[in-house]
Amino acid sequence: xxxxxxxEQEMIRESxxxxxxxxxxSEAVRAAMATDQGFDPELxxxxxxxxxxxxxxxxxxxxxxGLGYVELAILFEEMGRRLFxxxxxxxxxxxxxxxxxxxxxxxxxxxxxxxxxxSLTATLGLASSQQxxxxxxxxxxxxxxxxxxxxDGYVLSGSWHYVPDGHTAGLLILAAREEGSKEExxxxxxxxxxxxxxxxxxxxxxxxxxxxxxxxxxxxxxVSADCRLGGEGTSDWPALQQVLQLASIAIAAEQVGxxxxxxxxxxxxxxxxxxxxxxxASFQAIKHRAADMMLQVExxxxxxxYAACVADEVLRNESDSAVKEELPEAAALAxxxxxxxxxxxAAESIQLHGGVGFTWEYDPHxxxxxxxxxxxxxxxxxxxxxxxASLLLDDSKDNVTSGQVER
Amino acid sequence: MKISFSPEDEQFxxxxxxxxxxxxxxxxxxxxxxxxxxxxxxxxxERKKWEEHMAKAGWLCVGWPEEHxxxxxxxxxxxxxxxxxxxxxxxxxxxxxxxxxxxxxIIAFGTEEQKQRFxxxxxxxxxxxxxxxxxxxxxxxxxxxxxxxALNESTGQWEISGQKVWTSLAHESxxxxxxxxxxPGSKGHKGLSFLLVxxxxxxxxxxxxEQLTGTSEFNEVFFDNAVTDASNIVGKPGDGWKIAMALLGxxxxxxxxGQQMQxxxxxxxxxxxxxxxxxxxxxxxxxxxxxxxxxxxxxxxxALRMLSxxxxxxxxxEAMIYxxxxxxxxxxxxxxxxxxxxxxxxxxxxxxxxxxxxxxMYLFTRSDTIYGGSNEIQRNIIAxxxxxxxxxPRQAK
Numbered sequence: 075x076x077x078x079x080x081x082e083q084e085m086i087r088e089s090x091x092x093x094x095x096x097x098x099x100s101e102a103v104r105a106a107m108a109t110d111q112g113f114d115p116e117l118x119x120x121x122x123x124x125x126x127x128x129x130x131x132x133x134x135x136x137x138x139x140g141l142g143y144v145e146l147a148i149l150f151e152e153m154g155r156r157l158f159x160x161x162x163x164x165x166x167x168x169x170x171x172x173x174x175x176x177x178x179x180x181x182x183x184x185x186x187x188x189x190x191x192x193s194l195t196a197t198l199g200l201a202s203s204q205q206x207x208x209x210x211x212x213x214x215x216x217x218x219x220x221x222x223x224x225x226d227g228y229v230l231s232g233s234w235h236y237v238p239d240g241h242t243a244g245l246l247i248l249a250a251r252e253e254g255s256k257e258e259x260x261x262x263x264x265x266x267x268x269x270x271x272x273x274x275x276x277x278x279x280x281x282x283x284x285x286x287x288x289x290x291x292x293x294x295x296x297v298s299a300d301c302r303l304g305g306e307g308t309s310d311w312p313a314l315q316q317v318l319q320l321a322s323i324a325i326a327a328e329q330v331g332x333x334x335x336x337x338x339x340x341x342x343x344x345x346x347x348x349x350x351x352x353x354x355a356s357f358q359a360i361k362h363r364a365a366d367m368m369l370q371v372e373x374x375x376x377x378x379x380y381a382a383c384v385a386d387e388v389l390r391n392e393s394d395s396a397v398k399e400e401l402p403e404a405a406a407l408a409x410x411x412x413x414x415x416x417x418x419x420a421a422e423s424i425q426l427h428g429g430v431g432f433t434w435e436y437d438p439h440x441x442x443x444x445x446x447x448x449x450x451x452x453x454x455x456x457x458x459x460x461x462x463a464s465l466l467l468d469d470s471k472d473n474v475t476s477g478q479v480e481r
Numbered sequence: 482m483k484i485s486f487s488p489e490d491e492q493f494x495x496x497x498x499x500x501x502x503x504x505x506x507x508x509x510x511x512x513x514x515x516x517x518x519x520x521x522x523x524x525x526x527e528r529k530k531w532e533e534h535m536a537k538a539g540w541l542c543v544g545w546p547e548e549h550x551x552x553x554x555x556x557x558x559x560x561x562x563x564x565x566x567x568x569x570x571x572x573x574x575x576x577x578x579x580x581x582x583x584x585x586x587i588i589a590f591g592t593e594e595q596k597q598r599f600x601x602x603x604x605x606x607x608x609x610x611x612x613x614x615x616x617x618x619x620x621x622x623x624x625x626x627x628x629x630x631a632l633n634e635s636t637g638q639w640e641i642s643g644q645k646v647w648t649s650l651a652h653e654s655x656x657x658x659x660x661x662x663x664x665p666g667s668k669g670h671k672g673l674s675f676l677l678v679x680x681x682x683x684x685x686x687x688x689x690x691e692q693l694t695g696t697s698e699f700n701e702v703f704f705d706n707a708v709t710d711a712s713n714i715v716g717k718p719g720d721g722w723k724i725a726m727a728l729l730g731x732x733x734x735x736x737x738x739g740q741q742m743q744x745x746x747x748x749x750x751x752x753x754x755x756x757x758x759x760x761x762x763x764x765x766x767x768x769x770x771x772x773x774x775x776x777x778x779x780x781x782x783x784a785l786r787m788l789s790x791x792x793x794x795x796x797x798x799e800a801m802i803y804x805x806x807x808x809x810x811x812x813x814x815x816x817x818x819x820x821x822x823x824x825x826x827x828x829x830x831x832x833x834x835x836x837x838x839x840x841x842m843y844l845f846t847r848s849d850t851i852y853g854g855s856n857e858i859q860r861n862i863i864a865x866x867x868x869x870x871x872x873x874p875r876q877a878k
Contacts, residue, residue, distance in 0.1 A: 075483065075490070075560065075785065076789050077482060077785040078786065078789040079482055144482045341868055353871065355870045355871055356870070356871035358861070361865070361868075361871075362860040364864050364868055364870060365805070365860035365864045368798070368802060368867060369805055369806055369863070372798060373802070375786075376779050376783045376785075376786055376799070377778075379786070380778075383482055383484040384484070396485075397485050403778075407774075407779075410772075410775055411775055459767075460764075460771065462775065463767035463771040466770060466771065467752065469756070
């Protein structure tokens, strides 16, 4: 046990910080968010060719750098800090993780090297119910698109909502269910080229303009069996669930970065703003709120770093690791805590900036909007707390508690 | 960054668990899950005996260097020891102030003679300590200490007069470390000294404070020309504040993990009750139980970060938030416990005022956010020291 970053990990953070500080300024973010595609393609190309971040946790045999999830979490944190606009989250947290967890050897060989060399972006579509109630659950019940078996392939139909970068991604990984299946049964994952006939996708403008979403619609598209990810079991839900847990940890890391930065810029502002002849940072009413922000930021870091360590052991798949079993709890815990912490810090930022915090010109609103979009995507704090409650309280899954107090 | 323990450490875990299982039996069985904050009044003599028993097998002061009578365990093994101790229901240490505060202070700042005189008693579980810091007019403003001490050249002794308050376990202690003003007319943190004072003497009177729980573990301690040998000063006259502040760093050591395991035991009982009485089906209660669980796990992760960081005693950011986090969390847990129990939460174990463990916890947690630096003081420390915001104005002079 060594719950501290190694020197190499600190170096990754430093290089990410200096790169992003340079390329993801407030001006750059605002320019990217005003576009439909949501990022600067030249900058993305530079990132892929100079930094190789897109290849970071892809194993070396598929052309990647073969680093771990802790290193990846560091990148997500630093990107979240700078509100970096790019297809990185969709490609790496959704696409690469789906291929790593659910793809077979041929599928990994086919797509991962392309992603690693920067020539392919990817994303994942899940929520396909017409009901908000099911889509907000981010579980198997939200998968309502259908996959009808035909010959040695499947015919896909349905519409996928809230697909990150779905209108620009070069590869769509889509969840659908076999006709007549229910709940966690019959879930299937498919890798679909967006250029296939019968695939339509629309950019859906969003309140948080730094993170683009799309709706994907498919009517009767035949996909061959070799495009189906996942194993021979009756459902790919366990694999998809694990992908979503890994993605939740990535998004929580972004939230930590966002919370950190919005806290820092707010405290800097209070140190400059003078009222009643003193900086407002000298008022205890301000200091105590700043202290509460820091408490949440530090706790959020701990939650994410721990979850990243768990994810690392899951992806390395070492047989003697007991820590692997902690993934469902660690992911839910990180997503629940970091969602609340980011929202809290972003909301405090607007309040402590006063009037200028309400303007388009100052940056707090960018963080406030990112906080909400990252909170609702993959499920808000309440949803993830309920998952933890279920692990703790529902008898069939009672595996968490240990000691016992005697009265 | 890695969270798994090595096979050697896991082997050590088994060794600890086995020893506790075999020894926390017989006369010691009744001590399981007893003692600790809110329950310090229970079985004091028996718990001291247990600590002597542990010491004989080398399980007391496990983090101290071997040369000072400790076991010299690595940080990871200390983590494991504390976890297993609490998991087994090991009773709260009567000697935690000696082991965690007085001992490390003497190791860091004491003379060779002081080390030889005082460390064995702590490591053997035969001498017990209390902490003489707070006074009626020196609570959050700790530097406003008024207790005076002067060296009487003819007797070769310090003579101490004044009053300390909120002194945990003073009535069970052999020694007290006292912050006293040794420079007449000095103010604030200047002119203070760190004295080691024997409790069993005519110049000291201990009066228990009856708490809102109806029990007493805090005391008032009156010094009326109490004495201690001239040699019983740690550091030089005037070093008292520096040493007192360094000691705050020791307070956030590995023992926090043991504290967390006690919290885990409390959570387990709340979960058990919720499942039994149906509260576990109430969506609002489910959210709160999950939230408490999240907070407790994060407390563990914070502690692991703290322990994996630099060990030079300097306070890292993680350490500065630690007290505010656990105290606030525990107070919320107390309320949650009562809300899970519902109307049953009112019923006492027996009259006239025998509280159940959870009632006692609920009431006692109201002190968590006050003692050891109130939440408000913690927020000042975080804002001023970690975030480097402007300091609160101090009174001139």
